[in-house]
Amino acid sequence: MKKIWDVHGGIHPPENKSQSLSKAIVTAPIAPQLTLPLSQHIGAPAKAIVNIGDSVLKGQCIAEAVGPVSVPLHAPTSGTIVAIEQRTIPHASGLEDNCIVIESNGNDEWRERHPIADFRSLDKNMLIDIIRNAGISGMGGAGFPTSVKLDTRDDIAIDTLVLNATECEPYITADHSLMREYADDIATGVAILAKIIKPTKILFGIEDNKLDVVEGITAALAEHDFNTLTGLKTEAEVITFPTKYPSGGEKQLIQILTGKEVPSGGLPAELGIVCQNIGTAVAIKNAVCLDEPLISRITTVTGDAVNQPCNYEVLLGTPVEFLLAQSDYQANKSSRLIMGGPMMGFAVANTAVPIIKTTNCILAPTEQELPTPPPAQACIRCGMCAEACPASLLPQQLYWFAQGKELDKLEEHNIADCIECGACSYVCPSNIPLVQYYRASKVEIQQRKVDHQNAELAKERFEARQERLQRLEDEKIAARKARQAAAKLAAEQRGKEDERSVAVQAAVERVKAKKSQTETSTIPTATPVDSDDLVARAVAKRAAQQAEDAANPESKLIRAVESAQQRVTKSQARVVDAEASQDPNLAILKQAAEKAEAKLVATQQALNDFKEQNSAQE
Ligand code: SF4
Numbered sequence: 001m002k003k004i005w006d007v008h009g010g011i012h013p014p015e016n017k018s019q020s021l022s023k024a025i026v027t028a029p030i031a032p033q034l035t036l037p038l039s040q041h042i043g044a045p046a047k048a049i050v051n052i053g054d055s056v057l058k059g060q061c062i063a064e065a066v067g068p069v070s071v072p073l074h075a076p077t078s079g080t081i082v083a084i085e086q087r088t089i090p091h092a093s094g095l096e097d098n099c100i101v102i103e104s105n106g107n108d109e110w111r112e113r114h115p116i117a118d119f120r121s122l123d124k125n126m127l128i129d130i131i132r133n134a135g136i137s138g139m140g141g142a143g144f145p146t147s148v149k150l151d152t153r154d155d156i157a158i159d160t161l162v163l164n165a166t167e168c169e170p171y172i173t174a175d176h177s178l179m180r181e182y183a184d185d186i187a188t189g190v191a192i193l194a195k196i197i198k199p200t201k202i203l204f205g206i207e208d209n210k211l212d213v214v215e216g217i218t219a220a221l222a223e224h225d226f227n228t229l230t231g232l233k234t235e236a237e238v239i240t241f242p243t244k245y246p247s248g249g250e251k252q253l254i255q256i257l258t259g260k261e262v263p264s265g266g267l268p269a270e271l272g273i274v275c276q277n278i279g280t281a282v283a284i285k286n287a288v289c290l291d292e293p294l295i296s297r298i299t300t301v302t303g304d305a306v307n308q309p310c311n312y313e314v315l316l317g318t319p320v321e322f323l324l325a326q327s328d329y330q331a332n333k334s335s336r337l338i339m340g341g342p343m344m345g346f347a348v349a350n351t352a353v354p355i356i357k358t359t360n361c362i363l364a365p366t367e368q369e370l371p372t373p374p375p376a377q378a379c380i381r382c383g384m385c386a387e388a389c390p391a392s393l394l395p396q397q398l399y400w401f402a403q404g405k406e407l408d409k410l411e412e413h414n415i416a417d418c419i420e421c422g423a424c425s426y427v428c429p430s431n432i433p434l435v436q437y438y439r440a441s442k443v444e445i446q447q448r449k450v451d452h453q454n455a456e457l458a459k460e461r462f463e464a465r466q467e468r469l470q471r472l473e474d475e476k477i478a479a480r481k482a483r484q485a486a487a488k489l490a491a492e493q494r495g496k497e498d499e500r501s502v503a504v505q506a507a508v509e510r511v512k513a514k515k516s517q518t519e520t521s522t523i524p525t526a527t528p529v530d531s532d533d534l535v536a537r538a539v540a541k542r543a544a545q546q547a548e549d550a551a552n553p554e555s556k557l558i559r560a561v562e563s564a565q566q567r568v569t570k571s572q573a574r575v576v577d578a579e580a581s582q583d584p585n586l587a588i589l590k591q592a593a594e595k596a597e598a599k600l601v602a603t604q605q606a607l608n609d610f611k612e613q614n615s616a617q618e
């Protein structure tokens, strides 16, 4: 027999499970309207991809996953989208959130499906894709996207697959009835998980208050050749252990079955372990083998205020009141409605809230059955809460810190490890609702983290803006300086131009005077007038050229480069001629050619510098 380990603490509340186990699972009828919150899982809410008025088929995707930690949502039946709006969601906060509302057309018509005859033909990535696209998240209550949990890092070897069939909370029998009636589906889901994870050990953990299913589960698992599926020597074992609440906590179950403790803040994968709920295993089987996404689940409806307690296979989105009506709910007898069990569940804000992927139970107790807790008294420091805590925390101290809003102290005392099982509250003789304090504190801690992240982001944005403004200011100053320098240069050039104009004018006057002298002379001359004209024109041309250069310094540099290039060409031609004629001046000519080349390089460099400077200023 496999060795098992005990976990610290735990309690033994009345089980109250037999009431809902007297009947087989009942398929609940389709409600006229189904309300589907876009956030039914841990992670980013899905994004609606349908519009009001759209017709949808059963199994059609109506909201897509957003980001890596998210899952899509599918229509649980065929009908019309009649609303996409804020509605009260099934959450302890009683808040509203975005929901898609489908009005059923009563046909329950499936979209086209592509069942797979043999999942063994698919590889790990294909199987994970199917699970992701089927919108599967953990059905044991946490709602973490299953594909994310299965897509483990390559550097972490997973050797153990744990199946959580503990269902330790009183009243809830959804998993128990699933094991009674769907053992083969569970085993097929386990086989698919084994193909993905390739573990060497498969540990199927069941509390000893469900011994009636052990034989069926063992036989169903024996139908699969796990060695072939994993390519390893893989052993699958069904392990029973003494009933104690809350043995179904993931960390607690892992410790019971393996003796390994998941460190504070750590994940089972760090110990080479992946843990999955058996409801999730069935959802995986349906998705992979039947091409059916997660659109329904098994939910227990129980408590003395319902006349027909049982387990329902119910479509997601079904209003709680509709499901209760199937069990002949007596509202006048009910003290309150609880979604989940009496230990970890929360009061339902109104009966219109829907069944979602994580709803394992609707509990309608009478006052006699679950009396309203008496008012809390002062803590008497009895220490019973610490004895009961399965996470080995100090609930009494956490209570003090929570009351004082000492969030840092709460974090130092590992409040994150609290699984909110309520065992401490259950044993507290002062009736202090300890777990309520921890839940509220966790929300505050989470909010503080979000606020801190937002503040950091705002700071980063502010600093980036300041940096950008400073850069723009620097650029403005540089541009202003460049403009001033250019203006100064232009003014200087204009001054020189004026001087040149005066000189040119004087030259022209001189030429005119000379010409008039010549015209009065009797001695004819060859071309004195033409010569002076040429000089004047040359001077004027040069002045015009200089004026143009002042206005456009680049053209001057371009001409300088062209001129240098011509000199290089000429000097090189001279060297070639000299070599051919064995001219004794060859060495001098070569030196001249080298100088011309150097001059060309320098001129070219000046032009490049000027261009770069110009483009920087622009
Ligand atoms: S069980 Fe209650 S009374 Fe006792 S130490 Fe804990 S909080 Fe105080």
Ligand code: SF4
Binding pocket: 385, 388, 389, 390, 391, 392, 393, 394, 395, 417, 418, 419, 420, 421, 422, 423, 424, 425, 434, 435, 438
């Ligand atoms: S609710 Fe938290 S502190 Fe209380 S017993 Fe459970 S794990 Fe411990």
